[in-house]
Amino acid sequence: MKIVTICGAGIGSSGILKVNAERVLRKLDIEATVVAADIASLHDVVSDAQVILTSHEFVAAIGKTNASVVVIENYFDTEELTAKLHAALG
Amino acid sequence: MALPPLDDRSIVIGAHADDWRGAVTLAADALTNSGAAQPGYGREMIRMIEEHGPYVVIAPGLALAHARPGPLVVHDGLAIVTLAEGVRFGHPHNDPVRVVLGLAIADPGSHIAAVAALANVFNDSDAIEELAAASSAAEVRQILGMTP
Numbered sequence: 001m002k003i004v005t006i007c008g009a010g011i012g013s014s015g016i017l018k019v020n021a022e023r024v025l026r027k028l029d030i031e032a033t034v035v036a037a038d039i040a041s042l043h044d045v046v047s048d049a050q051v052i053l054t055s056h057e058f059v060a061a062i063g064k065t066n067a068s069v070v071v072i073e074n075y076f077d078t079e080e081l082t083a084k085l086h087a088a089l090g
Numbered sequence: 091m092a093l094p095p096l097d098d099r100s101i102v103i104g105a106h107a108d109d110w111r112g113a114v115t116l117a118a119d120a121l122t123n124s125g126a127a128q129p130g131y132g133r134e135m136i137r138m139i140e141e142h143g144p145y146v147v148i149a150p151g152l153a154l155a156h157a158r159p160g161p162l163v164v165h166d167g168l169a170i171v172t173l174a175e176g177v178r179f180g181h182p183h184n185d186p187v188r189v190v191l192g193l194a195i196a197d198p199g200s201h202i203a204a205v206a207a208l209a210n211v212f213n214d215s216d217a218i219e220e221l222a223a224a225s226s227a228a229e230v231r232q233i234l235g236m237t238p
Binding site: 007008010011012015016018019020023036039054055056057058073075076078 | 159205206208212
């Protein structure tokens with residue numbers, strides 16, 4: 001399973017989302033690779049991804065994709081991440 | 091790896107900013123003053139928000155201002171600005187911002203360790219309130235888990 005975190009620079013916010021997503025996935029006992037990327041290189045990394053984690057600002061730019069796009073409001077709220085990842089991964 | 095060092099030049103407490111650009115500029119100035127970034131880095135941080143919107147407001151009351159690694163970054167650096175009055179960035183959920191983190195990253199390959207350290211601090215939901223209320227640089231470093 002592959003999860004992509006997207007922000008404007010590919011560092012910083014997407015990095016925090018990556019770190020916290022990995023922590024949540026470990027707790028949920030789900031094996032996944034989490035990749036942080038900037039919106040400009042989305043198409044290089046998204047083709048085999050199941051989930052995209054991002055802010056609502058990037059949803060329009062992400063556009064049509066086979067991955068589930070999950071919008072995170074509080075990047076440090078691991079409960080929000082847990083609930084939304086759980087829902088997205090069924 | 092821990093957070094980049096946070097000397098007194100990187101910490102600005104109880105500052106006033108007229109708008110989000112002013113708040114980001116304060117963080118950029120702190121990064122410049124501490125030697126982590128060149129003066130033009132702040133314009134890049136502002137441009138990221140102009141281009142992509144207020145996504146840098148990643149938690150209630152907290153903005154993580156940053157731009158891409160590049161020639162304007164001298165070395166990894168962190169700056170913290172607390173605002174006397176909250177500033178609106180236009181985020182639908184997390185305004186107003188009371189704490190601005192400025193982040194300069196020289197090498198994207200190794201930056202995950204630094205943001206993991208940030209996550210360790212801010213996954214505690216009280217940390218932003220505590221920083222906003224801090225009255226000294228020493229207190230800020232203590233909240234961030236940096237021993238003097």
